[in-house]
Amino acid sequence: MTLLYVRAVAPYEDGANATDVIVNNMHFNRTALDFYNYKLYTNGTLSNGSDCYLAFNEWKPFMISENGTFVNGTSCYAPIRGIGHHAAGGLVFTVFFGISIFLTLLNLRKHGRKYLPHDKNWILMGRRWKWYWLLFAAACGLISCIMSIDVDRSYLPSTPIILQGIFYTLMTPSLMAAVWEAVRHWGSWQERQIKDRDPYAFTKSSTRKRQELVLPILFYICAIANVVLTIPRSWSPIEQQRSTEQQELIARPTATDSRWRAAGFVALAGVLVICYSLEHSIYRYRTRPNTSLGQLLFYLNAAPSQFLVALAILGLKIGYAIASAFDWSVSPLKYDVSSGWLYGLGYLPAFLILLLFNICGFCELNDDKALIAQRVDIDHALASDVGIGLKKEKPHWWTRDRWKALTREIARRSSPNARKSDSHDLEMGVVDGEKEDAQVTTRTASQTTQWSAEVGRSESSFEPAANFQSMTYTVQPGNEESRQG
Numbered sequence: 001m002t003l004l005y006v007r008a009v010a011p012y013e014d015g016a017n018a019t020d021v022i023v024n025n026m027h028f029n030r031t032a033l034d035f036y037n038y039k040l041y042t043n044g045t046l047s048n049g050s051d052c053y054l055a056f057n058e059w060k061p062f063m064i065s066e067n068g069t070f071v072n073g074t075s076c077y078a079p080i081r082g083i084g085h086h087a088a089g090g091l092v093f094t095v096f097f098g099i100s101i102f103l104t105l106l107n108l109r110k111h112g113r114k115y116l117p118h119d120k121n122w123i124l125m126g127r128r129w130k131w132y133w134l135l136f137a138a139a140c141g142l143i144s145c146i147m148s149i150d151v152d153r154s155y156l157p158s159t160p161i162i163l164q165g166i167f168y169t170l171m172t173p174s175l176m177a178a179v180w181e182a183v184r185h186w187g188s189w190q191e192r193q194i195k196d197r198d199p200y201a202f203t204k205s206s207t208r209k210r211q212e213l214v215l216p217i218l219f220y221i222c223a224i225a226n227v228v229l230t231i232p233r234s235w236s237p238i239e240q241q242r243s244t245e246q247q248e249l250i251a252r253p254t255a256t257d258s259r260w261r262a263a264g265f266v267a268l269a270g271v272l273v274i275c276y277s278l279e280h281s282i283y284r285y286r287t288r289p290n291t292s293l294g295q296l297l298f299y300l301n302a303a304p305s306q307f308l309v310a311l312a313i314l315g316l317k318i319g320y321a322i323a324s325a326f327d328w329s330v331s332p333l334k335y336d337v338s339s340g341w342l343y344g345l346g347y348l349p350a351f352l353i354l355l356l357f358n359i360c361g362f363c364e365l366n367d368d369k370a371l372i373a374q375r376v377d378i379d380h381a382l383a384s385d386v387g388i389g390l391k392k393e394k395p396h397w398w399t400r401d402r403w404k405a406l407t408r409e410i411a412r413r414s415s416p417n418a419r420k421s422d423s424h425d426l427e428m429g430v431v432d433g434e435k436e437d438a439q440v441t442t443r444t445a446s447q448t449t450q451w452s453a454e455v456g457r458s459e460s461s462f463e464p465a466a467n468f469q470s471m472t473y474t475v476q477p478g479n480e481e482s483r484q485g
Contacts, residue, residue, distance in 0.1 A: 079153035090148035187281030222270030264322035
């Protein structure tokens with residue numbers, strides 16, 4: 001990063017006469033310079049506030065006195081310097097973010113495909129949003145790092161430092177949204193698996209749906225508030241860092257004002273909403289252990305490790321944003337900020353979140369494929385219970401959905417749990433209403449009318465095994481409250 005100069009007005013070198021002055025071995029008319037308000041500054045620039053030209057070493061502008069036009073002039077904001085440590089870091093992270101975009105597109109293609117018929121309860125867009133936000137975050141990081149190269153190469157700070165700051169700032173809410181959508185979709189996926197095994201698992205009224213409706217609204221309020229507090233503002237003061245005096249009097253008050261500080265704490269509130277959403281999904285859809293130690297560490301052990309790591313990294317990045325809003329010396333908007341602060345706590349956490357989700361995305365199955373595999377396992381288990389082994393060739397009638405539904409219904413009615421429970425508990429699927437985490441007997445989506453129409457003709461051809469084992473899973477405790485009332 002180029003060191004800042006002490007910017008002050010420098011005297012002209014006297015020329016051949018009283019109206020002639022010399023600037024970098026070039027003769028100028030003093031009267032014309034004064035008429036167009038041009039002044040020579042100690043950083044080697046000739047400027048009138050609107051136009052600025054380099055006037056040192058090989059840059060030798062010439063002004064036509066009649067109209068104030070400069071010939072062979074080079075702008076003060078031209079990228080004339082070589083690549084330093086700051087720009088080198090920008091190049092490295094430009095490559096990193098470019099690779100992450102390619103990986104994210106592959107994961108979007110993998111997880112965004114549909115392999116099951118359309119179901120209005122599980123829209124395809126719900127599992128794509130995470131990858132869309134990751135693409136947006138990577139694009140913002142890519143543009144910001146490209147701009148950081150010109151920040152280092154430009155002789156005086158100008159538009160590149162503004163563009164770098166804008167796209168760097170946009171990375172924070174986009175990463176928050178990516179983590180939020182990942183956590184939200186994970187909870188939705190847990191619910192979908194349970195409902196696929198038992199459509200009646202969540203028939204009881206509870207606060208579950210209300211919370212799942214309110215939480216996205218709360219989170220996006222925080223994310224949008226973060227954007228509103230940071231992006232729609234005058235960014236011109238951030239550009240005014242052409243001397244230490246300008247930094248202290250113009251750029252610093254803008255980059256550490258109350259809006260930046262409030263934006264940091266609003267982002268922190270958004271992370272807390274994500275944490276609560278993860279806790280909600282674990283509480284509703286995961287089985288609570290029986291041991292005291294297991295219950296103590298229940299939420300930590302039940303949460304996917306990728307979310308714990310992502311939340312920790314996101315918290316580190318937001319912590320840096322809050323610290324930079326109070327301490328100008330570490331602010332990413334500072335022209336000569338240390339590369340360790342900018343890349344170590346600014347860009348590196350963003351890239352780690354992108355890398356983490358992409359690696360996990362390659363290791364995970366498409367939701368539809370995973371659901372198909374689970375249905376095949378259940379289908380094999382039910383076939384085994386009615387005397388059709390996995391290695392035996394299934395009869396032709398087994399491939400028909402109505403016979404599958406009939407077999408499931410007969411197997412369910414033949415199970416010991418089904419015979420012992422009363423009609424009310426059978427309808428609700430509850431086995432033991434006294435437990436806080438009720439265990440329920442899995443019921444398939446067979447229809448009673450379909451069963452009654454076929455069982456008279458076909459019941460004699462099935463002999464369900466006496467030792468039928470029903471699958472069990474945990475129903476969210478909110479359903480129990482309504483039943484006990």
